[in-house]
Amino acid sequence: MALVKNILKVLGVLMLSLVFFLLLQYRSDLPVEYVEEKYQTPESHYMQVDGQKVHVRFMGEGEPVFLIHGSFSSLHTWDTWQKEMSPYFLTIAVDLPGHGLTGPSELKAYTVADYALLIQRLAEQLGLEEYHLAGNSMGGAVALQIASDRPDLVKSLNLVNASGAPTAKIVPRTLDDKKPTQSGGAWVFRLARNPLFSKILLKCTPKFLFKMNMKQVYYDESKISEAVIERYFELMRREGNRQATLDRLTSPRGSSIDFSRITMPTLITWGEYDSWIPVQNAYGFQEVIPGAKLKIFANAGHVPMEEIPTESVAEYLSFLGVEVRKDYFSSPKMMTYAY
Known part of the structure; x- marks a missing residue:
């Protein structure tokens, strides 16, 4: 009997500790005004697309290029790419509904098809015939x-660590011992889908989870700055974004x-x-897209446009016909787009 009492006491202490820990991790939503003032830029615009207020950032001029971020992210993931591409192209980065400064969708339009339609509607509003x-x-x-x-509207496609590959075509490759042959998976997705933890995460969103998340998506942890962690953390807490997620x-x-x-x-x-x-x-993508060019970066993880922005954007610019500079004393040249 004494043993049972001791076990119950230990369990009681653990439960109280857990409750106390969760209370310490309570984080309220951040007001829209706060995050907009902090994270919008002079190039930021807000457009109404089918009733949804959408945060869009335009930079540069020329042929339009849409830059579309991933889950839990925002258009800020393309910061360097937009700066480097703007001398040659009109870059259009978008905060998808439920992300960044755009905020939640009243219709809960969060599927891939919903997002694809939103980008097409935005292009129509901008009068873009091809992009x-x-x-x-x-x-x-x-x-x-x-x-x-709409293949008739798309001039070219760049898949950066993209989801959506047909699983039947994913062929395992032999890599050295230091390189993963299979995914450990994004634990944050599984956690968010759990009915109990999802309710907790709505109010208790500890910052250290975002740091752990960044360590998963970066290969070189030394490139993870506190500013980047804070940006992900605060934009997720933008009013309505956690519920939307x-x-x-x-x-x-x-x-x-x-x-x-x-x-x-x-x-x-x-x-x-x-x-x-x-x-x-x-x-797997290369198997089903004939003629696709493939480039593997040996020094990056899931977000090369953040982790190795200069190297990754140079590869994309070269693909689009911009001659990459061999030194910093000569001007870059635009080659004929041969497609």
Whole structure:
């Protein structure tokens, strides 16, 4: 009997400790005004697209390029790419509903198909007849959906560690012992889908979870800055974004890709140390997209546009016809787009 009492006491102490810990981790939503003032830029615009207020950042001029971020992210993931591409292209980075400064969708329109339609509607409002698409992770799946739905509008496609590869075509590759052959998975997705933990995460969102998350998506942890962690942390706490994230993760994916329609010039780029979407997926895409160019970055994880922005954007610019400078004393040149 004494043993049972001691066990119950220990369990009681553990439960109280857990409750106390959760109370310490309570984080309220951040007001829209606060996050907009802190994270919008002079290039930020807010557009109404089918009743949804959408945060869009325009930089540069020339042929339009849509840059589509991944899950839990925002258009800020493309900061360096937009700066480097703006001398040659009109870059259009978008905060998808439920992310960044755009905030939640009243209609809970969070599927890949919903996002693809939103980008198409935005392009129509801007009067764009054709455009290039680049997408990372979930954003890659959105770009794929657009290319499948309207291949006549898409001049080229860039899949950056994209989701959506046909699983039957994912062929395991032999890598050295230091390189993952399969994904450990994004634990944050599983946690958010758990009915109990999802309710806790709505109010108790500890900052250290975001640091752990960043360590999963970066290969070189030394490149993870406190400013980046804080940006992810605060934009997730933008009023309505946490609930939108849970709604999105518990709803059907809502995408259907016809790879026979992906005939536009396509570049597949991948961080070889991606623990969320393993590099095998890159080869899977290459199997079903004839003529696709593949580039594997040996020094990056899931978000090469953040981790190795200069190297990854140079690869994309080269694909689009911009001659990469061999030194800093000569001017870059624009080559004829040969597609």
